[in-house]
Amino acid sequence: MRFSDIIVAMLVVTIIVLIIVPVPLGLLDFFLALNISLSLTILMLSMFVNEALEFSVFPSMLLITTLFRLALNIRTTMSILSTGTAGEVIASFGSFVIGGNAIVGFIIFLIIMIIQFLVITKGSERVSEVAARFTLDAMPGKQMAIDADLNSGLISETDAKIRRRKIQREADFYGAMDGASKFVKGDAIAGILITMINILAGFILGAMTMGLTLPQSIERFTLLTVGDGLVSQLPALMISVATGVIVTRSASEANLGTEVIGQLFAQSKVQYIVGIVVIILGAVTPLPNFPFLLIGTLILVAGYATQNRKKKEAFEQEQEEIEPDTSKEDMRRPENIMPLLQVDPIELEFGYGIIPLADPNQGGDLFDRLVMIRRQIALELGLIVPIIRLRDNIQLDSNQYLIKIKGNDMAKGNIVFDHYLAMSPGAVEGEIEGIETIEPAFGLPAKWIKSDLREKAELLGFTVVDPSSVISTHLTEVIKKYAYELISREDVKQLIENAKETNPTLVEELIPGLMSLGDIQKVLSNLLAEGISVRNLVSVLEALADHARSTRDINILTEYSRQKLSKQLSKTYFPFGQAKVVTLDQNLENMLMEAIDQNENGTYLAIDPIKTQGILASLATEVRKLMQMGEMPIVVTAPIVRLYFKRMSAQAIPDLIVLSYNEIESDIDIQSAGMVSI
Structure with missing residues (x-):
């Protein structure tokens, strides 16, 4: 002590x-x-x-x-x-x-x-x-x-x-x-x-x-x-x-004394007026002369000193303004090159016409929406979204914005300032005047309408959103799509440390004896690539701890992790407890199992390209039928071929959901509405 x-x-x-x-x-x-x-x-x-x-x-x-x-x-x-x-x-x-x-x-x-x-x-x-x-x-x-x-x-x-x-x-x-x-x-x-x-x-x-x-x-x-x-x-x-x-x-x-003196004697005009009035009171009225004359004189002297100080500060400021700019010389220094090499994980660039949306002084709320995006992604995917940089870009059109992931252009869009975007949810009671466009996040037909038509559009059944919502929704979808690229080893370390607070034994068993942070990052990246939330990180780590001793294959460990998250997947894709899905023909599954080959880089499907095209054509037909029934396009396969069929289907239908039977809870009622065959 x-x-x-x-x-x-x-x-x-x-x-x-x-x-x-x-x-x-x-x-x-x-x-x-x-x-x-x-x-x-x-x-x-x-x-x-x-x-x-x-x-x-x-x-x-x-x-x-x-x-x-x-x-x-x-x-x-x-x-x-x-x-x-x-x-x-x-x-x-x-x-x-x-x-x-x-x-x-x-x-x-x-x-x-x-x-x-x-x-x-x-x-x-x-x-x-x-x-x-x-x-x-x-x-x-x-x-x-x-x-x-x-x-x-x-x-x-x-x-x-x-x-x-x-x-x-x-x-x-x-x-x-x-x-x-x-x-x-x-x-x-x-x-x-x-x-x-x-x-x-x-x-x-x-x-x-x-x-x-x-x-x-x-x-x-x-x-x-x-x-x-x-x-x-x-x-x-x-x-x-x-x-x-x-x-x-x-x-x-500054402290109280400095502020009192600095603010009380900040205006020389006030001191001149007060000093003259106090001197007049001492000289003209019956009041005692000496104290009033002395105080008035001191106030006038203080006013003169304040005026001289103001002139000196103004002169020094002018000298600073006319001094040569040394920023160009600073840019020539080698040490200033290093910040230019850094690439931001997420950037949102916009034309000058969108600046008011990002400026709080002009009523813009884009900054607040970025905070909500990070919270939303954390809740939905369990991902720590990096800082989103906002930058104006004079090379873009005035009402255009650009979304970059790790310095690469991933998506762009246009807005019409002082307008609202009206989208039809499927059944509206009439039409409304506006500028025809495509909603950038989901590619739906929409119209930019004037602000005074907003209430009318809502009464007709249109979904109406403001420009900030259009940009933030588009940015959210892009982040979700490329979440597997955004998760880094540093993010994984933070997630692991957070899980260690409540599950120290599990983390100590897994890291570093069985797996490294890099291996866990790859597993989480594979899960995010198919839109699976890693918020339930403890279950993923338990699956890895159970199976990391028997295999080092990241893809196989990912499949075990998916099976551990079966309740989460069932709730996500089958919220009503039943659904119609597309399955694979038994002969096709057997052929895919026999075609699995392995080299030093991992496992892959060794299958004839002509057969692949035939399988994809059959898949497209069955998925189209399923969507015509109003069902979500989901394919269910045997566990051993799920990963390989997902890779094959991604060539034709990138967003197709492919599940294995082990990833679906037993109380889910699934019915085969079509079968993919050779």
């Missing part, structure tokens, strides 16, 4: 003991001096911090100092009432500070109490409540701003984590201050009650037990009580002021 931890712990224990254990007057004087010094330190710290979080321990300090002050009040009260003395510190405040006049001291004490309780304490309490509420209300907006900056590439993942942690700390701090400010209020009320008790009880005890006359008792105990009240309320006042300063501070780049 560090020495500072021991000191703080011992201090808190000492405060608790101080409440119940009598202490000598000399030690009591030391504690009273320590209380004043500690309060002054806190007040100075509150004025010199740039933002509240630099003094995040303040709520705890507020509790400790309040407890310390109350403990001292108890000790001094006991000393005053039992012996009629309270040490040199209180005696000094009672005689020197208030001049030995009990009435004057009592009035000063009441004024301090009124200022602290009605002005500073009430104000600090209210500001704390409002700051806590507004900080909590602003958290979602701040989180979205961080996500937008992260998606646009303005900050890194590390910066985003730091900013999110800071937002959480701000919420915790202002929430704690909301509660801690109640200590200040309670302390002020307790000070008033303790003072009243000291005076009344002192009068009685002084006259009854100490042999003092009533005037002597009133004088002694009033001086001691007022001295005690001033000694305790002076630190309380400093703490109250510190509380008000802390909760009213906003995040800035």
Whole structure:
């Protein structure tokens, strides 16, 4: 344990003991001096911090100092009432500070109490409540701003984590201050009650037990009580002021003193006007001349200094603007070439006409949609989508956008600004005027309609979406299609570490003894290539751990993983528990099994091209029949030939779903609506 931890712990224990254990007057004087010094330190710290979080321990300090002050009040009260003395510190405040006049001291004490309780304490309490509420209300907006900056590439993942942690700390701090400010209020009320008790009880005890006359008792105990009240309320006042300063501070780049001077004397015109008015008041009116003339002159001098400073800053800024641009020289430096070699995993480039959709200042919400895309892909596919870079490209048409995966052009589209895309879901009650087009994500016929026709189109049964939705939907589909290319070893490492938190034994058994991160990446990539979610990563890892000892073939391990996900596949492709599918003829399956060959690169189908074309023609016919029935095109095969038939069918029907019997739950009712034959 560090020495500072021991000191703080011992201090808190000492405060608790101080409440119940009598202490000598000399030690009591030391504690009273320590209380004043500690309060002054806190007040100075509150004025010199740039933002509240630099003094995040303040709520705890507020509790400790309040407890310390109350403990001292108890000790001094006991000393005053039992012996009629309270040490040199209180005696000094009672005689020197208030001049030995009990009435004057009592009035000063009441004024301090009124200022602290009605002005500073009430104000600090209210500001704390409002700051806590507004900080909590602003958290979602701040989180979205961080996500937008992260998606646009303005900050890194590390910066985003730091900013999110800071937002959480701000919420915790202002929430704690909301509660801690109640200590200040309670302390002020307790000070008033303790003072009243000291005076009344002192009068009685002084006259009854100490042999003092009533005037002597009133004088002694009033001086001691007022001295005690001033000694305790002076630190309380400093703490109250510190509380008000802390909760009213906003995040800035300078401390309170720098900001006050900088902003109060920022306008030379204001200082000239105020200085002249103050000098006129001193010279013309019956008011005392010297103070007004002196203050007015000082304000005019400050205005002149401010004006000169402004001119100097403007001149320096002009010099910076006319200095030669050194960016070209920087570009010639070899070390600046390295960032140019980096290729972003996902890029969305757009023409200048689409810029308003990506600019939050112009009402654009494209950044927010990118955040939702990453969350959607994570939920649907279990994939960590890399940062999506947004860039404007003057080489594109004004309303054109381009989607790139690892620097390669994968898809493009066009939008019509200030229009909506209307698509027919199949049955509409009429036609609507618009610009004929093709919906880019799914290739459906659609129309760009004017914004004033939106309600009419919806009433007619059209599905109407805005341009941002068109772009984000297209981007989502492209990411899903090429998810198998986007998953990297680094992504797999993060996924494995996340799974290790709940399944450490499984991960330790599999990695690195049975499989490497690269092998697992290939398995996950194979699953994503056929649109299978890897969110249930634990099941995939269990399948790999069960079979990695018997085979090192990635394709076979992928098939075992698919079979482990049979419930997930059945729910995805057979949501109603039954469906019509296309199957393979037994002779065709036997032929495919016999045609499986193997070389150093893995297994493949060694089959005559003419036979392959005949199989694909038969497959196309059966799939067409199935789609005419309104069914999803699904082919079910024997487990051993599923992978090879999927590869063969991808030549003609890339998106065809091919399942094996082992990947379908036994309670699913499947019926063969057609059979592919040789």
